[in-house]
Amino acid sequence: MAAPSPSTAPANDLAGAGRLFDYWLIVYRRTWKGSAISSFVNPLFYVLAMGVLLGDYIAGDPGQLEGATSYLAFIAPGLLAGQAMQTTFGETTYPVMGMIKWQRVYFGMTASPLSVRSVILGHLGFVMFRVGLACGVFVLVMAPFGVFETVWGAVLAFLVQFLVGLAFATPIFAFSAGLKDESAFALVFRLGMIPLFLFSGAFFPIENLDGWMQVLARATPLWHGVDLTRMLTLDTVDGSAALVHVVYLVVLALLGWLWAVRRLGRRLMS
Amino acid sequence: MSTVDADSMIHAAGLRKSFGSFEAVRGIDVDVRRGEAFGFLGPNGAGKSSTMRMVAAVSPVSGGTLRILGMDPATDGPQIRARIGVCPQEDTLDTEITVRENLYIYGRYFGLPRKEVRERVDELLEFVQLTEKAGAMVEDLSGGMKRRLTIARSLINRPEVLLLDEPTTGLDPQARHVVWDRLFRLRQQGVTLVLTSHYMDEVEQLCSRLVVMDKGVIVAEGSPLGLIAEHSTREVAELRFAVGENESAAGKVEDLADRVEVLPDRLLLYTADGEETVAKVHERGLEPVATLVRRSTLEDVFLRLTGRTLVD
Ligand SMILES: Nc1ncnc2c1ncn2[C@@H]1O[C@H](COP(=O)(O)OP(=O)(O)O)[C@@H](O)[C@H]1O
Numbered sequence: 280m281a282a283p284s285p286s287t288a289p290a291n292d293l294a295g296a297g298r299l300f301d302y303w304l305i306v307y308r309r310t311w312k313g314s315a316i317s318s319f320v321n322p323l324f325y326v327l328a329m330g331v332l333l334g335d336y337i338a339g340d341p342g343q344l345e346g347a348t349s350y351l352a353f354i355a356p357g358l359l360a361g362q363a364m365q366t367t368f369g370e371t372t373y374p375v376m377g378m379i380k381w382q383r384v385y386f387g388m389t390a391s392p393l394s395v396r397s398v399i400l401g402h403l404g405f406v407m408f409r410v411g412l413a414c415g416v417f418v419l420v421m422a423p424f425g426v427f428e429t430v431w432g433a434v435l436a437f438l439v440q441f442l443v444g445l446a447f448a449t450p451i452f453a454f455s456a457g458l459k460d461e462s463a464f465a466l467v468f469r470l471g472m473i474p475l476f477l478f479s480g481a482f483f484p485i486e487n488l489d490g491w492m493q494v495l496a497r498a499t500p501l502w503h504g505v506d507l508t509r510m511l512t513l514d515t516v517d518g519s520a521a522l523v524h525v526v527y528l529v530v531l532a533l534l535g536w537l538w539a540v541r542r543l544g545r546r547l548m549s
Numbered sequence: 550m551s552t553v554d555a556d557s558m559i560h561a562a563g564l565r566k567s568f569g570s571f572e573a574v575r576g577i578d579v580d581v582r583r584g585e586a587f588g589f590l591g592p593n594g595a596g597k598s599s600t601m602r603m604v605a606a607v608s609p610v611s612g613g614t615l616r617i618l619g620m621d622p623a624t625d626g627p628q629i630r631a632r633i634g635v636c637p638q639e640d641t642l643d644t645e646i647t648v649r650e651n652l653y654i655y656g657r658y659f660g661l662p663r664k665e666v667r668e669r670v671d672e673l674l675e676f677v678q679l680t681e682k683a684g685a686m687v688e689d690l691s692g693g694m695k696r697r698l699t700i701a702r703s704l705i706n707r708p709e710v711l712l713l714d715e716p717t718t719g720l721d722p723q724a725r726h727v728v729w730d731r732l733f734r735l736r737q738q739g740v741t742l743v744l745t746s747h748y749m750d751e752v753e754q755l756c757s758r759l760v761v762m763d764k765g766v767i768v769a770e771g772s773p774l775g776l777i778a779e780h781s782t783r784e785v786a787e788l789r790f791a792v793g794e795n796e797s798a799a800g801k802v803e804d805l806a807d808r809v810e811v812l813p814d815r816l817l818l819y820t821a822d823g824e825e826t827v828a829k830v831h832e833r834g835l836e837p838v839a840t841l842v843r844r845s846t847l848e849d850v851f852l853r854l855t856g857r858t859l860v861d
């Protein structure tokens with residue numbers, strides 16, 4: 280028999296995260312049926328109810344709809360970015376608390392050679408996989424409705440969802456990692472995610488909001504994600520505005536990452 | 550001191566752990582050598598888990614020196630964790646996946662190739678007698694089975710030291726014996742065992758050497774028999790009197806034993822010959838409701854050193 284392989288410390292945090300691949304694959308195989316409904320079916324309900332049925336009552340006036348020729352084309356990018364956000368909220372709230380408090384799975388991971396950073400990277404990798412799957416299906420289903428002006432726009436709009444997802448994933452992960460109990464999550468969803476989804480430019484141009492409401496809406500990460508996505512799907516890219524959106528989302532993702540490493544580190548390795 | 554010693558598994562000197570202003574471990578010296586079965590015996594709150602977590606390189610040292618396999622956990626945490634096995638006080642299994650999957654994924658964390666992990670999983674399932682449960686969800690296992698699974702998991706990387714924090718707390722007697730039997734086999738195979746417990750019988754059975762820990766400090770160190778010889782008598786006569794009469798009876802038998810302890814429900818007479826002492830008690834016309842003569846245990850050592858019992 281061959282000599283047993285030595286167990287080793289990973290070369291770096293990313294290599295460590297790679298060792299979590301099999302774990303997350305098993306988790307996905309166990310949970311995909313449940314997540315399929317929220318990932319694929321719910322967004323289509325929105326498309327049907329809001330885009331198609333409600334959209335019938337709304338004139339397809341590009342002047343009123345940031346350049347979209349139909350209401351469906353206007354909200355499709357909003358729903359796409361909203362989908363990235365919602366998938367992320369779902370995967371970085373209760374599941375993170377479960378891994379710390381209920382099942383304590385993270386403690387098992389950091390008792391092995393894996394670092395706290397690897398644990399976070401592994402989980403984020405899984406969240407990005409879920410975002411990619413949910414948004415990929417959405418883009419493919421929406422394509423025949425003619426909501427994408429160009430193929431490249433559709434591809435870029437899809438890729439941007441990883442950035443939108445990360446910009447939400449790292450700070451929410453950090454928030455969840457430090458929570459003592461889950462009661463705050465109900466508020467996070469009702470007073471965080473749902474208002475963001477409703478008022479960040481997904482369903483109506485935010486010029487319609489008055490004064491400080493509009494300032495607030497423009498400060499939210501979802502608006503930056505929605506506007507960036509919409510520029511790409513409607514082929515109305517404004518270079519400098521797009522740059523601001525990307526920088527905003529990247530900075531948020533990085534700050535969230537630093538916060539997550541600190542909060543989870545304190546929790547697991549104190 | 551700085552010479553590399555391949556047989557030093559754990560070296561701690563003046564080791565401390567604080568949480569804010571509270572000191573859970575207040576300067577302990579411990580050396581564990583290859584092949585030993587070493588125990589930390591102490592009541593709840595003694596600082597055993599805090600110590601074990603520092604040794605497992607998942608909790609930063611607050612003061613003193615700590616070396617695991619010659620390495621410093623502050624700088625070589627991942628390298629240390631790659632070579633040790635850990636069975637924490639609270640289970641960290643994923644209860645929503647199967648027994649086999651739990652073992653398999655854990656082997657992957659250590660960078661072991663898939664095929665090799667699968668072989669080891671089969672061997673370990675056999676070793677902890679869970680082969681028949683391989684496909685069961687962990688949430689459907691009994692407490693004893695979960696504990697055995699955690700032990701199997703801690704062995705997946707063929708560790709040089711196995712750390713077990715209260716391996717049988719909360720298990721029924723039968724399940725405890727199954728776990729002890731597996732640990733005893735590991736000890737015979739030469740695996741270095743370090744365990745904590747507040748059960749004196751667990752430490753007596755499994756450990757060749759132990760420290761008695763209380764309130765963050767070590768109050769005694771030695772082999773189970775050595776500690777008993779040093780801090781207790783050979784036998785103990787336990788006398789149970791009617792409710793409320795223990796105190797007054799104690800005064801009447803004081804001179805019959807080396808030492809008398811008054812517990813809420815009974816008297817302990819420390820003596821070389823328990824039967825003889827009980828006979829003398831009866832000669833004095835005292836009528837205990839019940840008597841029991843037994844050998845001294847580590848429980849008696851703990852009572853002697855701290856004035857308290859291990860399990861409250
Ligand atoms: N993370 C922590 N924060 C604050 N206090 C702690 C923490 N962990 C343990 N303690 C305290 O330290 C003391 C020792 O705990 P522990 O090491 O778990 O003891 P044992 O394992 O011997 O029961 C206890 O009083 C406990 O409350």
Ligand SMILES: [Mg+2]
Pocket residue numbers: 597598599638714715
């Ligand atoms: Mg403990």
